[in-house]
Amino acid sequence: MHVRKMMRMAAVAICGAALVAVTGSAISAETLIERGAYLVNTIGACGNCHTPRDKVGRVIPGMSLAGGFEFDDAEVGHVVGPNITPDPETGIGKWTEAEIVTALRDGKRPDNTIIGPPMPTPAYQKLSDRDAAAIAAYLHSLKPVRHAVARTSYKMPLPPAYGPPVTHVDEPARADKIAYGGYLAGPVGHCVLCHTPPGGGEPFDMSRAFQGGRELPDFGKPGAETVSRNITAGTEHGVGDWSDAQIKRAITAGVRPDGTKLARTMPSDWYAKMTTSDLDAIVAYLRSLPPLKTP
Ligand code: HEC
Ligand code: HEC
Structure with missing residues (x-):
C-alpha cells in the first residue's frame, strides 16, 4: 500500500500528463507498469538525461522523458537525451517492448545502431528480466509527446557492442539487503557509473568502484564541471562516519551534512521519491564497501 502510494506520488510529481496513462494501464497490468513507473521515475532517474528543463532548471511540464536535455561532456561530445516517449515519429513509439529491452541491456536500437x-548501458546490462520488461511496459504506457530532438554528436568512437547479447538476468533477492542495495546502486540507479573513476584504458576502473573522482558536466551550470565524491565506507575520505540519515539526505535532497548543496548532476530530484526500504538497502550496501582513500 505504502509502496503503491509512493509510486503514484512519483508519477504525479514527475509525469504530470502521463498519470492518466499510468493509472489507466495499471488496471490490466498493475504490477509490471507500476514497477516500471517506480524504476523510471525514482531510482532509475531516466529523466536526469531524458527530460528537458527550462532556463532556471525546472522540469518543463508535460515534457517528461520527451528529450532535448543537452550538455557538453569533455570526453563524450555534445550530448542530447533522446525522446523516449512512445511518439512514433520523434520517440520510440515504433519499437516493441522487446526492442526497448534490447536497447536498455544491449545498447542497440532496432536498426542495429549502437546507443x-x-x-x-554498462549498468543496465544487469537489469533483471522483469525490471527491464517493466521499464519497457511503462515507457509504452506513457502519453506520446511529439518532440524532435538532435542526436548526440560524439567525439569518441563508440564500441561495436557492449558484449554478447543479454539473454537472462535473474530477479535479485530483496531479502538480502546488501545484495539488493548493490543491485540498486549498480544496474538500476547507475550510482556506480558516476562515482567510479575512469582508468586502465577502460571507461571504468572497477577496482576503484565508488571511489569518486570522475569529472562530469554540472547539469545545473552549463559549461561547468563537477567531480563525483568518494562514497565508500571510509571515515576520513568516504561516507563511513556519516549517519544513515545524513547519507539518505545527500541522496534524496542533495545536501551534505555540512549543509552544502550537491551539484544537480547528482540525480536527487529523482532519488527523492525512492521508498524507505530501497534507501535502507543502498545505505547498507555503501557501508559494506571496502573503504578507499580519495587519491
Ligand atoms: C546519464 C544520462 C542518461 C540516463 C540516466 C539515461 N539515459 Fe537513455 N540515453 C541517454 C543518451 C545520451 C542516449 C542517446 C545516445 C546516442 O545518441 O547514441 C540515450 C538513449 C536511450 C534510448 C534509445 C533512444 C533512441 O532514440 O536512440 C532509450 C530507449 C533510453 N535511452 C532509455 C533510457 C531509460 C529507460 C533510462 C532509465 C532507466 C535511461 N535511458 C537513462 C542518456 C541517458
Ligand atoms: C549522473 C551522475 C551521478 C549519479 C548517477 C549519482 N551520483 Fe552521487 N554525486 C554525483 C556528483 C557529481 C556528486 C558531487 C556533487 C558536488 O560535489 O556538488 C555526487 C555526490 C554524492 C554524495 C555526497 C558525497 C559527498 O562527500 O559530498 C553522495 C552520498 C552520493 N553522491 C551518493 C550517490 C548514490 C547512492 C547514488 C545512486 C543511488 C548516486 N550518488 C548517483 C554524481 C552522481
Missing part, C-alpha cells in the same frame, strides 16, 4: 554513452 552511446552516457546512456548507462
Whole structure:
C-alpha cells in the first residue's frame, strides 16, 4: 500500500500528463507498469538525461522523458537525451517492448545502431528480466509527446557492442539487503557509473568502484564541471562516519551534512521519491564497501 502510494506520488510529481496513462494501464497490468513507473521515475532517474528543463532548471511540464536535455561532456561530445516517449515519429513509439529491452541491456536500437554513452548501458546490462520488461511496459504506457530532438554528436568512437547479447538476468533477492542495495546502486540507479573513476584504458576502473573522482558536466551550470565524491565506507575520505540519515539526505535532497548543496548532476530530484526500504538497502550496501582513500 505504502509502496503503491509512493509510486503514484512519483508519477504525479514527475509525469504530470502521463498519470492518466499510468493509472489507466495499471488496471490490466498493475504490477509490471507500476514497477516500471517506480524504476523510471525514482531510482532509475531516466529523466536526469531524458527530460528537458527550462532556463532556471525546472522540469518543463508535460515534457517528461520527451528529450532535448543537452550538455557538453569533455570526453563524450555534445550530448542530447533522446525522446523516449512512445511518439512514433520523434520517440520510440515504433519499437516493441522487446526492442526497448534490447536497447536498455544491449545498447542497440532496432536498426542495429549502437546507443552511446552516457546512456548507462554498462549498468543496465544487469537489469533483471522483469525490471527491464517493466521499464519497457511503462515507457509504452506513457502519453506520446511529439518532440524532435538532435542526436548526440560524439567525439569518441563508440564500441561495436557492449558484449554478447543479454539473454537472462535473474530477479535479485530483496531479502538480502546488501545484495539488493548493490543491485540498486549498480544496474538500476547507475550510482556506480558516476562515482567510479575512469582508468586502465577502460571507461571504468572497477577496482576503484565508488571511489569518486570522475569529472562530469554540472547539469545545473552549463559549461561547468563537477567531480563525483568518494562514497565508500571510509571515515576520513568516504561516507563511513556519516549517519544513515545524513547519507539518505545527500541522496534524496542533495545536501551534505555540512549543509552544502550537491551539484544537480547528482540525480536527487529523482532519488527523492525512492521508498524507505530501497534507501535502507543502498545505505547498507555503501557501508559494506571496502573503504578507499580519495587519491
Ligand atoms: C546519464 C544520462 C542518461 C540516463 C540516466 C539515461 N539515459 Fe537513455 N540515453 C541517454 C543518451 C545520451 C542516449 C542517446 C545516445 C546516442 O545518441 O547514441 C540515450 C538513449 C536511450 C534510448 C534509445 C533512444 C533512441 O532514440 O536512440 C532509450 C530507449 C533510453 N535511452 C532509455 C533510457 C531509460 C529507460 C533510462 C532509465 C532507466 C535511461 N535511458 C537513462 C542518456 C541517458
Ligand atoms: C549522473 C551522475 C551521478 C549519479 C548517477 C549519482 N551520483 Fe552521487 N554525486 C554525483 C556528483 C557529481 C556528486 C558531487 C556533487 C558536488 O560535489 O556538488 C555526487 C555526490 C554524492 C554524495 C555526497 C558525497 C559527498 O562527500 O559530498 C553522495 C552520498 C552520493 N553522491 C551518493 C550517490 C548514490 C547512492 C547514488 C545512486 C543511488 C548516486 N550518488 C548517483 C554524481 C552522481
